[in-house]
Amino acid sequence: MRASWARSEQYGVSPEEVAEVYADELPTGSLFFECGARVLQGLRTTLADEPVGVMLTDPHGLVLTRWSDDSRIEHSLDRVHLAPGFYYDERTAGTNGLALALADQVPALVRGGDHYVAPLRRYTCAAAPVMDPGDGRLLGCINLTTWSQTSSHLLLALAQSASANTTSLMQVRSVGLHEQPAPRGEVFHVLTGERPLGAEDPCVSIGWSAARAETIAALATGGLVAVVGESGSGRTTLAMLGRRAGNRRGRVLVARAPRPSDVSGWMALWSPELRADDIGVVVSAADTLPSWAAAQLVADAGGRDRRPHPLTVTARSYETIPSPLREAVHTVVEAPPLRHRADDVAPLAAFFARQLRHRDVGFTPRAMRALGAASWPGNVAELRTVVRDAAARSDLVDVRHLPAGVVSGGDHVLTRIEAFERDEIVRCLAAPGATVAHAATELGMSRATLYRKISRYRIAL
Secondary structure (H helix, E strand, O other): OHHHHHHHHHOOOOOOOOOOOEOOOOOOOOHHHHHHHHHHHHHHHHOOOOOEEEEEEOOOOEEEEEEOOOHHHHHHHHHOOOOOOEEOOHHHHOOOHHHHHHHHOOOEEEOHHHOOOHHHHHEEEEEEEEEOOOOOOEEEEEEEEEEOOOOOOOHHHHHHHHHHHHHHHHHHHOOOOOOOOOOOOEEEEEEOOOOOHHHHOOOOOHHHHHHHHHHHHHHHOOOEEEEEOOOOOOHHHHHHHHHHHHOOOOEEEEEEOOOHHHHHHHHHHHHHHHHOOOEEEEEEOHHHOOHHHHHHHHHHOOOOOOOOOOEEEEEOOHHHOOHHHHHHEEEEEEOOOHHHOHHHHHHHHHHHHHHHHOOOOEEOHHHHHHHHHOOOOOHHHHHHHHHHHHHOOOOEEOHHHOOHHHHHOOOOOOOHHHHHHHHHHHHHHHOOOOOHHHHHHHHOOOHHHHHHHHHHOOOOO
16 A cells, blocks of 8 residues: 555655546447446446445556446546546556556555545545456456445455456356467358358348348359448448358358468468358458458459359458459449448347347437437447447446447537536436436536537437
């Protein structure tokens, strides 16, 4: 503890207040976050009605998520910025439980007066680091915070138990999910004829249905098909669905292009499959391949004269495909971005939530309106991350479970001050039972001003 205080002083941390260091994006797409969120959901149930804030951080002290059923401690933690999106390492907040657990990589309990920054002395924090079950790397920590006058003798044990459960769950769920070591690249998905991909496509929009039909028709001609479009728009899924429709008893292998240093080993691993009669290969992100590898793929697949062609590729555009592959392409199909497929948002959201929880998860009308109105610059991949994050936190997804940027649905790039203002408005409006009048009072502005800002930030009500 003394060493942590010395470091805090050396870092120039103010003993009077916690510095506001905010991150614009939260890394919530990892297996660590998925498993940690699931464990903390169970812990939250155990601590129902207790004045405890339960949170997950990354290895740098960035708070990724926080839950509490006690509104008083929720509001108090907001005032000291112990909230999602804010950093809480020693350089930012001085000596505190989660910062100490991350710095020393051991469980830590910091009671009231042991905190370096005065406003934190009203709390007691217990935190335990979470290590990668594969290589022992520090992934982040689980932190529990309560009032300093509350009995805390079980707090550290709960944090340690949650950390151990997160590591165990990661170990169970990571089987088959780790990247293969170099030089194997990322051959990450093999599908057999007994898995009906068509039944797994929840998309219903006219644009997606037309692209899917176009892909199936193009592959039926036997030529090399390129599926192009924005990153995350579903290019690989479209190629897989088309391949599966034309060869239900065969196999579909999906190979994502690797790092440049791994290309040789990557090709040696799976390219002999191109000579099999019952296989279709989808090379994802083919526009990142070097020209020599593209030429080798064309040669291994039998060039333009072989019918049917065993290869399908995806890329950002036709022009970005390396020349040897581009010259062999027979048909180009575009995967439409999600912003042009509003009818797909609701079924995709339900599908991704069910994938995570293995059962149906509800969405309130407000949440679904917000999802439908969002611009989704990251396309389906972004929607998947947002929905899985929300579904890990609740059985009924509401706007308070969604990122403020999704709820506002705006395309305008906000300044840090504007983003903070928008996030505060969303937080107040998303509180259970909140009205515009209540939010205006909490924010200290008139209802007329709040309505203008809701319109400006395009916040879904």
